[in-house]
Amino acid sequence: PKSSEGTVTVSLLIVVSALYMAIPIGIVGKAFGDIWDNRSKILLLNRTRAKFMTTGYKAKDIPAMFCNFDADGDGELTLQEFMAMMRTLEIVVDDGRAVELFRSFDYDSNGSIDDEEFVRTLFPSAYFQIYGNPDEFAESYALEGE
Secondary structure (H helix, E strand, C coil): CCCHHHHHHHHHHHHHHHHHHHHHHHHHHHHHHHHHHCHHHHHHHHHHHHHHHHCCCCHHHHHHHHHHHCCCCCCEEEHHHHHHHHHHCCCCCCHHHHHHHHHHHCCCCCCEEEHHHHHHHHCHHHHHHHHCCHHHHHHHHHHHHC
């Protein structure tokens, strides 16, 4: 620029464009940070999902499978029953990670997981096919975000 007004305008555009570009970078950085913070949970869920698939279980088999591991017959797995299921299915994780995985399934934080919570976490795309109530599914996710 040959004039002082042109120099000011170009300088202002440079600053504004740098700020404008920082917004998407910040959004991507936040998303990366969230995933990085949850990486162990994500990897553990992926390993568990893969193990279920390689042992021949499908998402639709989960309700019946839960009956096999539900020692007290209440329709839910306690932490001990869950850990017994993990051992039987040969999903090898240390106790701390097993507790972390159990807590990620336990949406209502009642200390036990039912087959719906398990499927919702491990096979979210199959949840609608098995249980079919999308309104309840959407409400449960909405409550988690609050």
